[in-house]
Amino acid sequence: MRRFVLQLVFVLALPALLVAVWWFASDGSTNVFWPPLRTILKTFPDVWTAERLRADVLPSIWRLAAGYALAAVAGVAVGTVIGSYRRVRAVCEPVLEFLRAVPPPVLVPVIMLFAGIGDTMKVTVIASGCVWPILLNTVEGVRAVDPVMLETARSYGVTGPSRLRHLVLPAASPQIFAGLRQALSIGIILMVISEMFAASNGIGFTIVQFQRSFAVPDMWTGILVLGLLGFLLSVVFQLVERRVLAWYHGLRASTRRSP
Amino acid sequence: MRLQNAALGAAGLAAFLALGEAVPRLGLVREEYFPPTSRIASAFADELSDGAFWTALGDTLTGWALGLAIAVSAGIVIGVVVSVVPYLREATASTIEFLRPIPSVALIPLAVLLYGSELRSVLLLVVYASFWQVLIQTLYGVQDVDPVAEETARSYGLGTWARIRHVLWPTALPYVMTGVRLAAAVALILAITGELVIGAPGLGARIAVAQNSQAVPEMYALIVVTGILGLLINVGARTVERRALAWHQSVRGEVAV
Numbered sequence: 001m002r003r004f005v006l007q008l009v010f011v012l013a014l015p016a017l018l019v020a021v022w023w024f025a026s027d028g029s030t031n032v033f034w035p036p037l038r039t040i041l042k043t044f045p046d047v048w049t050a051e052r053l054r055a056d057v058l059p060s061i062w063r064l065a066a067g068y069a070l071a072a073v074a075g076v077a078v079g080t081v082i083g084s085y086r087r088v089r090a091v092c093e094p095v096l097e098f099l100r101a102v103p104p105p106v107l108v109p110v111i112m113l114f115a116g117i118g119d120t121m122k123v124t125v126i127a128s129g130c131v132w133p134i135l136l137n138t139v140e141g142v143r144a145v146d147p148v149m150l151e152t153a154r155s156y157g158v159t160g161p162s163r164l165r166h167l168v169l170p171a172a173s174p175q176i177f178a179g180l181r182q183a184l185s186i187g188i189i190l191m192v193i194s195e196m197f198a199a200s201n202g203i204g205f206t207i208v209q210f211q212r213s214f215a216v217p218d219m220w221t222g223i224l225v226l227g228l229l230g231f232l233l234s235v236v237f238q239l240v241e242r243r244v245l246a247w248y249h250g251l252r253a254s255t256r257r258s259p
Numbered sequence: 260m261r262l263q264n265a266a267l268g269a270a271g272l273a274a275f276l277a278l279g280e281a282v283p284r285l286g287l288v289r290e291e292y293f294p295p296t297s298r299i300a301s302a303f304a305d306e307l308s309d310g311a312f313w314t315a316l317g318d319t320l321t322g323w324a325l326g327l328a329i330a331v332s333a334g335i336v337i338g339v340v341v342s343v344v345p346y347l348r349e350a351t352a353s354t355i356e357f358l359r360p361i362p363s364v365a366l367i368p369l370a371v372l373l374y375g376s377e378l379r380s381v382l383l384l385v386v387y388a389s390f391w392q393v394l395i396q397t398l399y400g401v402q403d404v405d406p407v408a409e410e411t412a413r414s415y416g417l418g419t420w421a422r423i424r425h426v427l428w429p430t431a432l433p434y435v436m437t438g439v440r441l442a443a444a445v446a447l448i449l450a451i452t453g454e455l456v457i458g459a460p461g462l463g464a465r466i467a468v469a470q471n472s473q474a475v476p477e478m479y480a481l482i483v484v485t486g487i488l489g490l491l492i493n494v495g496a497r498t499v500e501r502r503a504l505a506w507h508q509s510v511r512g513e514v515a516v
Contacts, residue, residue: 087267091267092271095275106481113475188362189364
C-alpha cells in the first residue's frame with residue numbers, strides 16, 4: 001500500500017507541479033499570445049463539442065489510419081522481399097536510402113499535383129512518408145533472421161508461406177515494430193501538415209483557422225487536442241506492441257536472468 | 260563482394276533514373292506533373308548557378324545546426340542530471356512520456372504568432388522535436404552503467420563529477436551518439452517543414468514558391484536537394500559516431516524508440 005501511494009506521488013507530482021506553475025504564471029497574463037490557462041480550459045468544452053469531434057477529429061483520424069495501414073502493409077511486404085534476396089537488396093539499397101532521406105513533408109506539394117487536394121492526397125502523403133522506416137526496418141529484420149533457424153527450417157522442409165508465417169516474420173517483428181513506432185510520429189506530423197496546406201476539415205485545418213482569426217485561446221485548445229491525440233496513440237501503440245511481442249520481451253527477460 | 264554490391268547499387272540507381280526519364284516520355288504520367296529526369300537535372304543545374312539558392316541552403320543549414328546544437332546540449336545535460344539525482348528519474352518519467360509524443364508541428368501556429376516567419380520559429384520546432392531523441396537515449400545510456408563499476412568508483416572515493424566523467428559518460432556515449440544521429444535527421448525534417456509551412460527563409464520556402472508559381476521541374480530539383488542533404492547528414496552523423504566510438508569495440512545495439 002505504501003509503495004503504491006509512493007509510486008502514485010512519483011507519477012503525478014511533477015505534472016501537477018508543471019500545470020500549477022502554468023496556471024499561476026499565466027493567471028494575470030495580459031499577453032494576447034499566452035492567455036491564462038483558466039481561459040484556455042474554459043474555452044475547451046465550447047470549442048471541442050461533439051459536433052466538431054465528428055466533423056474534424058474523425059476525418060483526421062480516418063486519414064491517419066488509412067495512410068498508416070497502407071504504409072504498414074506495403075512496407076512489410078516489399079521489405080520482406082527485399083530483405084530475403086541479397087541481390088535485390090544490393091540493387092535497391094542506394095535508391096531506398098535516398099528516398100528515405102527526403103524529408104517527408106516536401107512530398108505534400110508533389111502529391112498535391114497528382115492527387116489534387118482531397119482525401120486521396122492526404123492518405124497518399126501519410127502513406128508515402130510512413131512507408132520508409134517500416135520498409136527499411138523490415139529489410140534489416142528479415143536480413144538478421146538466425147541462419148541456424150533458417151537451415152533447420154529448410155531441413156525440416158518448412159518452406160513458402162509457412163516459413164514466412166512461422167519463422168521469418170516473427171523473427172523480424174521486433175525490428176518491424178521499431179519501424180512502425182517511428183512511422184507513427186511521422187504519420188501524425190504528415191496528417192497535420194497536409195491539413196494545414198489544403199483542407200476543409202481536420203484538426204490541422206481547424207488550428208490554422210483559429211490562428212489566422214487570432215482566436216488564441218481556441219488555438220491553444222487545438223494544440224492541447226493534438227498533444228492528447230499523440231499521447232493516446234502512443235499508449236495504444238505500446239499496448240499493441242506489448243501484446244504482440246509478449247513472447248519476445250519474455251524471452252529477453254529470461255535470458256537476462258540466467259546469463 | 261563489396262565491389263559487386265556497389266556495382267549492383269549503381270545499376271539500381273541508373274535504372275531508377277532511366278525509369279524517371281521514360282515514364283513521362285512514354286506518356287504514362289503527364290509531363291507537367293512529373294517531368295523527365297533530364298529536365299529535373301537541368302533545373303538542378305540552374306539552381307546551382309543561382310545565388311539565391313545558396314542563400315536558402317545556408318538559411319536551412321543555419322536553422323538545422325543551431326537547433327540541433329541547442330537540442331543536443333539540453334538533452335545531454337538534462338538527461339545526465341535527471342539520472343544522477345536520486346528519485347528525479349522516477350518523478351519525471353510520466354511527464355516525459357506525456358510530452359514526447361506531442362507532435363512538434365502542433366507548435367507551428369504558436370510559432371507563427373510569436374515570431375512570424377523568422378528563424379526563431381523554425382528553431383522552436385527543431386529544438387522541440389530533436390530534444391526528445393537525445394534525452395531518451397541519454398536516459399537509456401546512463402541506465403546501462405555497470406553497477407559494479409559504479410560501486411568500485413564509489414569505494415575508491417571518486418566524487419560525483421569524476422564518476423560522471425570516467426564511469427557514466429563512456430557508458431552512455433554510444434547511446435548518446437545514436438540519439439544525436441536520430442536527432443540530426445529529425446532536425447532537418449522539421450527545419451524544412453517549418454520553412455515550407457511558415458515561410459521562414461530557406462529551402463522549404465523555395466519549394467513553396469516553386470509550387471505556387473507552377474515551376475514543377477524546379478520544385479523536383481529542390482526536393483532532390485533536400486534528399487541529398489538528408490543523405491549527407493546521415494552519412495556525416497554515422498562517420499562522427501564511428502570516430503567518437505573508435506575506442507568502443509562494438510557499437511552497441513540501438514534502443515528502439
